Amino acid sequence: MKTLLVVAQHPDFAEAVRAAVNPEHYRILHRANPDEAEPLLAHGLIQACIVDVELNDVQGLWFFEKLHHRAPRCPVIIYTGAKPWEWEEEAYLQGATQVLTKPLRPRLLNAVLDRIWAKPESARPAPVVAKPAAPDAPRPEESRVPPATAQTLSVLRDFSAILTHSLDAEGILKQFLLLLREIVGVNRAAVFLRQPFASLDQGPGEGRRLRAAAAIGLSSGLLQQFELSFDSGIGGHLFRLGRILRRYGEEARNDVETQKEFELLGAQVAVPILDRENLLGVAVFDGRITGEPLVNSELELIFHLLEQLALAVKNIWLHDQLAVNHQMMADILRELSSACVVVSRDLTILHANKTARKYFARPERRSAELEFSDLPQILGAKIYQVLKTGSAFSTFKYEPEDSPGTIYNVNVVPFQREQAGLPASALLVAEDLTQTQQLQRLEIEAANLRLVKNMAVRLSNEIGNALVPLSTHQQLLAEKWKDSEFRASLNVALAEGVRRVLRLVTQMRFLARDDVEAHEAFPLVPLIEEAYQEACTYHPAKAAQLKCDSPSKPIVLSGNRPALKYALTEVILNGLQANAAEPRIGVRLHAEQSGNGLQDLRIEVEDNGAGFTPEAAQKAATPFFTTRVVGLGLGLTVARRIVELHGGRLEIVPPKSGHAGVVRISLLRDATLSLPA
16 A cells, blocks of 8 residues: 655645545545655655645745655655646656646546556566575574564554654553554553653652553553652663663663562563653563563564654653643733733734733624734734834834723734744733823822822911911000010011011922023132021021031032022021031032033031931922921922022932931032133
C-alpha cells in the first residue's frame, strides 16, 4: 500500500482524492500546508504528493517550491483551476510530475498514478535465485527472528513516526506497548518518564524522578507506588551510560538496588528513552511470552522506536506548556477590569475578555464572541494603523458618541518579535475612567469646600480679633471722648486693627498674583534690613537682634522689590515669633556659579527658637498651618508664592538635634548684575 499526501486548504479535496483511488492500494493523508507535512516528508513516509494550488500568481509557485524543497525526490501532481502556459511551464521546470486542471477526474488521476510507478520490462531487475545454505553452516543469532516479524517491525517504525502528531502521550506509549506485544510477543513492559519541563507542580528534585507513564502485564497498584530515579538504580545506570542495560550484565550485576528494581518489575532489560539530546525516561521489558529473551536486533530497533516516541512526548510536553501558558494569559486577561482585545493581522479577534465584550459588543448580536466590526470605528482605525506600521499609540482618551459622559483611557501596542517585520497582532487596552473622573471631581470639590471652610474660619477669627478692640472703643466713644487716656487707647487700637487688616489684604493680593509685575535692580543687604524692621512692627521685642553675614562684594538682585521685601518680612517674622522674649535672627548669604552666567543665591534665615518639629517642617508652608492661636497661617505660604514667582524655591531645612529653625530661599541671579549709576 502506498501513502499519498494531499496538500490542500480545504478538506473536501482530500475526500475527493480518497474517493477516486482504490483504498486497497492507496492510503490518503491530508495536510493544509507544507509546514504541517514536514514530519511526514522528512521521514520518507510519503510516496507521492497531490497539491491543490492556483498557478496564476507567484504565491502558488512559491507554495509548490516549498513543498518540493521538503522532498525533492517525491513525485508531485498539481491540481489547479487554470494553468496559463507560462506558469505551467515554470511548474514543470521546478520539478512538477504532472499539472492537471480541476475538477478531479478519477480515471485520469489513476492513470497518472499508475504511470508514475510503472517501469518498462527492460528496466526491471532480473530475479535473483538464492543459493541454498549448507546443511551444517552455522546461522547467526538474528536468523531466529522470523521474516514476518522483521517486516512488521519495519511497519511499526513507520507507524511510530506518524504518532508524532498525537497530543496524548499516555495513549501513544500504551498503543506502542500493545503493538510491541502483538508483533514481538513481549511479556511485560513499562515506560517511566520524568516530569514535564517547567511543570507548575514540580518540586525540588522532581526533575530527576521517573514515574510510570504506561505499562502492560504489571499491576497498576505496584506502579502507583514505584518510581525510578536518575540518581541510583536502573535510572542512574542509564543516565550515566546512555545505553541498553541488561539485568545480568556486567554493569548491573553488582548493584543491589538495580537488581532489586529489576526483580520487582519482573524485567530483564532496560532501554533508555532519548530525544536525541536528553534522557526523558526508561523503558523496561521482560522476555517474550514464550520465555525467550529479546535479541540484539530487536532491542536496537526498539531503541530507535523509543527515540521517535521521545520526540513525540517532548513535543506534547511543549504543546501542553504552551497551552497552559496561553490559558494562564487568557485567564489573566479575562479577569482584568480593563477591556483587553487581541487582533491579528487579518483583523480577526484572537481574544477578548469579558470586560471588552461588555464595553463593545453590540446588544443585537446573538453570539457572545466579539468581532472586529463591533469595535468603534476610531479604535479599529488605530488598530489597523498599528498592524500596518508596527508603531504603538500613546495613551489617549476616547468618548463614545452613543454614551455621553463615558470616557475610556485607550492604549494600542503591537505584539512584535525581535528582528521581525510587521507585528503579528496588536493589543488594545481600554480602561473606563468615568467613575474615576467623577470621584476625582467630587474629591476636588470636597477639597475646595474644605479650603473655603477653613479660610472662612480663619478670616472670621482674624478679622474678628482686629475688630474687637475697635468695637469696644466705639461703644465707649461718646462717654469717654474727653478722657485723654481713652483717646490714646483708641489711637493704638485703630493702628493695630488697621495694620492687621492691611496685612491680611496684602497676603491675599500676593496669593492672587500669577506673575511679577515689575523688575528692578536693588542691593540685597539693605532689603534684608528693611524687612527686619518691618517684621519688628508686627512683633515688637526690645531685645531683638539681627546678624547678617554678607560678602564683601555687594549682592544685587533683580525683581519686584516690594514683593521680595514682603517675603523676607514674613520669613523673619516667623523667626521672631519662635522666641518671643529674646529673638535672635541670623541671615547667611551664599552665592556660587551655576552656569550660563548665573549664580545660585541662597538666603538662610535662622532663629534661636526651639526649631521645627518634623510635622511643622513638612507643613509649615502649606496654607492655614500654624502652631499659634493667633494669625491665619499664611505667612510662609505667601513667601513661598512670591519666591516661586521669581523662579526660586523656599524650603524648610530638615531639623537636627540641638539646632534652631532654618528657612532657606534659593534664587538665580545674574552674576554680572550691578546697580545703575
